[in-house]
Amino acid sequence: MKIKVDHHSDIPVYKQIVVAIKDMILANELIEGEALPSVRKLAINLGVNPNTIAKVFFILQSEGYVDSKPGIGYYVAKPPPSSIEKRLMDLDDAMRRIILKMKRFALSEEEINKRFSAIMEGVFENERNRS
Amino acid sequence: MKIKVDHHSDIPVYKQIVVAIKDMILANELIEGEALPSVRKLAINLGVNPNTIAKVFFILQSEGYVDSKPGIGYYVAKPPPSSIEKRLMDLDDAMRRIILKMKRFALSEEEINKRFSAIMEGVFENERNRS
Amino acid sequence: MKIKVDHHSDIPVYKQIVVAIKDMILANELIEGEALPSVRKLAINLGVNPNTIAKVFFILQSEGYVDSKPGIGYYVAKPPPSSIEKRLMDLDDAMRRIILKMKRFALSEEEINKRFSAIMEGVFENERNRS
Amino acid sequence: MKIKVDHHSDIPVYKQIVVAIKDMILANELIEGEALPSVRKLAINLGVNPNTIAKVFFILQSEGYVDSKPGIGYYVAKPPPSSIEKRLMDLDDAMRRIILKMKRFALSEEEINKRFSAIMEGVFENERNRS
DNA sequence: GTGGTCTAGACCACG
DNA sequence: GTGGTCTAGACCACC
Known part of the structure; x- marks a missing residue:
């Protein structure tokens, strides 16, 4: 998963990642049911703190873009219609x-x-x- | 001088004002040599702290968009060509x-x-x- | 980091610190990539307000002498050649x-x-x- | 009397003028007994506020560089020895x-x-x- | 802990 | 009145 993160942007890193993943889902680049990378891996991959990724997934889940299977990981959900x-x-x-x-x-x-x-x-x- | 300031935006207030004034200058809505409102008046006008406006003018000056005459006020400078x-x-x-x-x-x-x-x-x- | 600050000088404190740090960088006493002291620590160290140091780093960054990693700290950048x-x-x-x-x-x-x-x-x- | 005044310098205008006049006296470009320009003329000449010039002359007088003849004007005095x-x-x-x-x-x-x-x-x- | 922003309020020099 | 600087203290996002 390749996401460009700009640490000098005014938009906080976690928001940048949230919209990037949302857009991947909306563009069907991530398909329903697909597993997302683990928090730790994605954190290392993007060069950000694991807490940041955890926050990202929390937001995505609360907005219905992903589901969590506790102890296993996060999965792409069906994005809210419209x-x-x-x-x-x-x-x-x-x-x-x-x-x-x-x-x-x-x-x-x-x-x-x-x-x-x-x-x-x-x-x-x-x-x-x-x- | 009318500038919309969104205190809830991710973009910091001072930057919003900086680009707003820059754009007025680039769009020739403020012309070279014209006096800008005083720091205190603009601060009251926009509902922000005078320090915030001071910072705005400091940046605009360091980028060559305005010039200060201490004790008198700020004036629109010739914006850098290009x-x-x-x-x-x-x-x-x-x-x-x-x-x-x-x-x-x-x-x-x-x-x-x-x-x-x-x-x-x-x-x-x-x-x-x-x- | 030892910098002499003269509160009675005509030159404002923040500028004294700016040129002091610039000169350290230009004289290679601070080397590229090296971490600078945190805003708060340097403020205490020099006996000035954290805001003053923040202004110093803001200027140094806008002139390309240092780079910030928000939440982590400031680092010496490669000073503009010449x-x-x-x-x-x-x-x-x-x-x-x-x-x-x-x-x-x-x-x-x-x-x-x-x-x-x-x-x-x-x-x-x-x-x-x-x- | 030609003095370069830099309104953007950190050194206050009045101090710039004070040392400029002091140096003229020390360099014998202004000789003892010579009349200085009037406050108003010098103010216009240098593009500064008359109050500033008045302050300059006040300082020069208190340091013994000029004498005042009330109602007439200021005159160059013998600079303090050494x-x-x-x-x-x-x-x-x-x-x-x-x-x-x-x-x-x-x-x-x-x-x-x-x-x-x-x-x-x-x-x-x-x-x-x-x- | 870090940087980043903002407010409130003060003092100075200058016009 | 003006700009310029500084302090004190607060809150936020991020590590």
Whole structure:
């Protein structure tokens, strides 16, 4: 399990890991029933304190993303329905905020469209080349 | 000077204010040479401690966005050239990250385009109505 | 870590400590990766408020001299290259200013040389005795 | 009367002006009996507050560098004897401190001598060319 | 324990 | 009035 942790970010480490794992589950990169790494292993793997990972799993469990089998470990649960839609709306909001900032910096509708297209180009170029 | 401060955000108050003022300068909403509100007044205005504002101005000054005349007040300085370009690149990066997340959640290129257009629609509808 | 702090100097305490630590790093008396004393301990050690030390480390970090691992402590970073050269040029400038003052007080080139030699004598006498 | 005032220095403006005028007197650039500019004129000239200049003159007078003729103005007095020697010892001290810093940054006696000579060269080259 | 942030309140120098 | 500094003390997140 590969998660980038930024110790200098304002977002606390445990939150970074929580959303990273949530996103893996929502993106079906972790499938229902799959076992999560042990607290200790993940802690070493990510270079953080085991307490931090324990907190992460506690939060994920309380929000219904994972189940615990005491003495054995944690398993991916079925994510709450509509959680994916909610996540997408958050992304929409984030996108809207960025667009508003660009607009504030005097970028025209056209210029913003151009920037967006350039980024999309970069993100999807691999697929196109492959086909 | 109107700045929204969220005391419950992970981003510390002083940083929220720093970027808010930076963006006002970069967006030319504050123009070079203009006087900023005094530390104490802004502190009362935003409902934070004067020390917090002092820290904000200290950082803005060390980054070259404002200049202080001790005993008189703070003034908007000429922002380092290319700082606006750098800011726009940061926004591009943020947008790219959002797009990648959407893609990861199995949205197709087309679907992402649609979402983006819908947001742009919302942001620019006023202008279009006016014309 | 021994730093002399003069509370009656015009130079603010936090700046005195900043340059003292910077110079230790530039002089390789603190080596890269070495842990610095904790904020609280150094504060007690130097007889100043923890906030003052926090400010010191904040500045040193923003200038790239140290790195923080929140919850663990501060560590000496690799100082920006050429920072030592810049420091030496500052010293040259200071020396030039002194020489100009002496000249202004009607000291001849010869007399200034003599004063300089006398000082050098005092500074390096130990070494010479040893050899 | 030309004095450089640095509003961003840690040394308060009034002190900067005090030593500047003291040095002019010690260097005989202002001679005994000469009239000093009026408080208001000097304030405008240097771009500082008249109160600051008043304080400067007050200090200079209390240290015996100037006399006041109430209702008329300030005049250069005979500087306290040996004040010039004291000033030179201060300069020696400053020079010694610089040399010690250089030594700390691993410069050898030879290297320091070289730097000093280079600076002296620069300071005295005009004279030599003239002769 | 550590760093990071914030508040409250004080004093100084300067305008 | 202004900025600049410092103290005292608190709370949080993280190790």
